[in-house]
Amino acid sequence: MIIKKIKDLTEEEKSKIINRNKMNLENIIPTVQEILKNVREKGDEALRYYTKKFDGVDIEDFKVSKEEIENAYNKIDYKVIEAIEKAAENIKEFHEMQLKNLKEWEIEKNGIKAGQILRPIENVGCYVPGGRAFYPSTVLMTVIPAKVAGCERVIITSPPTKEGEGNPATLVAGDIAKADEIYKVGGAQAIGAMAYGTETIPKVDIIVGPGNVFVTAAKKLVYGDVAIDFPAGPSEVLIIADENANEEYVALDFLAQAEHDPNASCVITTTSMEKANSIKNKIIEEMEKAERREIIEKALENSAILVGDLDECIEFSNEYAPEHLEIITKNPREVLKKIKHAGSIFLGEYAPVPVGDYASGTNHVLPTSACARMYSGLSVETFLKKPTIQELTKEGLKNIADIVITLAEAEGLFGHAEAVRRRIN
Numbered sequence: 001m002i003i004k005k006i007k008d009l010t011e012e013e014k015s016k017i018i019n020r021n022k023m024n025l026e027n028i029i030p031t032v033q034e035i036l037k038n039v040r041e042k043g044d045e046a047l048r049y050y051t052k053k054f055d056g057v058d059i060e061d062f063k064v065s066k067e068e069i070e071n072a073y074n075k076i077d078y079k080v081i082e083a084i085e086k087a088a089e090n091i092k093e094f095h096e097m098q099l100k101n102l103k104e105w106e107i108e109k110n111g112i113k114a115g116q117i118l119r120p121i122e123n124v125g126c127y128v129p130g131g132r133a134f135y136p137s138t139v140l141m142t143v144i145p146a147k148v149a150g151c152e153r154v155i156i157t158s159p160p161t162k163e164g165e166g167n168p169a170t171l172v173a174g175d176i177a178k179a180d181e182i183y184k185v186g187g188a189q190a191i192g193a194m195a196y197g198t199e200t201i202p203k204v205d206i207i208v209g210p211g212n213v214f215v216t217a218a219k220k221l222v223y224g225d226v227a228i229d230f231p232a233g234p235s236e237v238l239i240i241a242d243e244n245a246n247e248e249y250v251a252l253d254f255l256a257q258a259e260h261d262p263n264a265s266c267v268i269t270t271t272s273m274e275k276a277n278s279i280k281n282k283i284i285e286e287m288e289k290a291e292r293r294e295i296i297e298k299a300l301e302n303s304a305i306l307v308g309d310l311d312e313c314i315e316f317s318n319e320y321a322p323e324h325l326e327i328i329t330k331n332p333r334e335v336l337k338k339i340k341h342a343g344s345i346f347l348g349e350y351a352p353v354p355v356g357d358y359a360s361g362t363n364h365v366l367p368t369s370a371c372a373r374m375y376s377g378l379s380v381e382t383f384l385k386k387p388t389i390q391e392l393t394k395e396g397l398k399n400i401a402d403i404v405i406t407l408a409e410a411e412g413l414f415g416h417a418e419a420v421r422r423r424i425n
């Protein structure tokens, strides 16, 4: 883990931090291309082959039965079921508010009405990770907004357990979120199945949800054959911490993202070298006690503690465009005004990323690898199309005929011009 002043970073060091995971993704493209090709050509047979190869289990039928879902309720603690239900309520409320704020509208001028309507995407495929951890929370974050948007068929794919079953908490979350079907298949092969369809898994219109580098590479490769949300790969956090920040909280939040994946990346930008060193010492102290130490140690190789004045910290954060941004400073709302790019922003010392991961109501499926520069996280809008409409009176048509005819003829498209001319004469 690098500890350095921002202004002393070499180009190479800076590029390694900013371009996290770029090389990892590029290196696995050939493997993922082959997986997708085989799934496209061989359907379920390829899914069985890769599930055995990568997940170590034989699966005959990928579809989770109603009975399996009912049994899943008996396999998990009641407290977990209750927590899923409560989290689901908050997530639903937040996303319903998003829907309320999306309006259909129309303007009218000179006999010409033009406007926009909203229509849900019909078939949605939600990828729910299940490699190094299972993610029932991701079921809620993907299925609930799709259902709030009014999507007709919302399916889930998620890797099987070592016993070849669906992870019970994932199944229960799927039931609570009202997913239409759940399939026990993960990785790039699951993305291929939802993009092209197999004997058991239906082709969908959009694939959403996070995953490791294999899942993220597969989503990028099928884009065009199917819509995707955005690259939502290995987790990231950037923490802007000033002199007032509590080192222990900063260290814990850093480690919380690092424990997701060896490819996770965590960056702290802080205002003095003393603060940087005391945060580093806390990280080391806490890491000794951490459960997922092996994963964290690897993730630390992609991580950094950087030092600069507050404006330099903000500028670096904008360049990094993090999935999660924590602002732990004296005046977080003042810093917020200068933030240009981030997937989700956590203000102050009592808003650690895990609250957004599970229960504040905001969505935890967020763009990684600097894609927060151009994408927002998953929302109801992800699942809605906005067809435009126009309706004209004869007078209205006469009012714009000149413009249309002139431009059509300038483009050499005389048929376009004629379609208007005939109507107004």
Ligand SMILES: NC(=O)c1ccc[n+]([C@@H]2O[C@H](COP(=O)([O-])OP(=O)(O)OC[C@H]3O[C@@H](n4cnc5c(N)ncnc54)[C@H](O)[C@@H]3O)[C@@H](O)[C@H]2O)c1
Pocket (backbone or CB within 6 Å): 031, 054, 055, 128, 129, 130, 131, 132, 133, 135, 138, 159, 185, 186, 187, 188, 189, 210, 211, 212, 213, 214, 215, 231, 232, 233, 234, 235, 260, 261, 264, 323, 364, 365, 366, 367, 368
């Ligand atoms: N950005 C976000 O919004 C967000 C949200 C939640 C989780 N995440 C990230 O999701 C990821 C979940 O990763 P995970 O690994 O735990 O679960 P996963 O479900 O994404 O990946 C597991 C699958 O990867 C495949 N796989 C494993 N090794 C492979 C190999 N060598 N070749 C080909 N395929 C292989 C297997 O098919 C396996 O089923 C983490 O990186 C986490 O940080 C991101």
Ligand SMILES: N[C@H](CO)Cc1c[nH]c[nH+]1
Pocket (backbone or CB within 6 Å): 135, 137, 138, 234, 235, 236, 323, 353, 357, 364, 365, 366
């Ligand atoms: N931090 C993850 C997004 O990068 C989301 C998550 C789910 N469960 C725990 N965390």
Ligand SMILES: [Zn+2]
Pocket (backbone or CB within 6 Å): 235, 256, 257, 260, 354, 357
């Ligand atoms: Zn998390």
